[in-house]
Amino acid sequence: MDLDWSALGEVAAVSLGVTVAVVVVFALGVLGLARVEGTRETDGGTHALGIAQAGLCFLACAAVVAYGIYLIVPQFH
Incomplete structure (x- = not known):
């Protein structure tokens, strides 16, 4: 075996x-979501930047997972 x-x-x-x-x-x-919660507790409002950060980060994670599944499952090729 080589x-x-x-x-x-x-x-x-x-x-x-x-x-x-x-x-x-x-x-x-998660930091973006924490930023939203922190802003909500202090101001009573939402922080659009934190929501956008969280959404983009979680979307990137989902894309990496989907690509990994694509590589593993031969029926997708």
């Missing part, structure tokens, strides 16, 4: 990088 260690390392590095990126983007989405 393993291509460089390809294995490349896959591991890319998967680690994407995982960290998705976690950071998701955390930024």
Whole structure:
């Protein structure tokens, strides 16, 4: 059995990088929601920037998950 260690390392590095990126983007989405809640408690209003930030971040996370499912399921190709 012969393993291509460089390809294995490349896959591991890319998967680690994407995982960290998705976690950071998701955390930024949660931060946006927290900003909305904080503004709502102090002013009684909403903060449009926080809602937009949360929406874009969660949409990006969903896109990464959908792309991963597309890569795994052969019927989608």
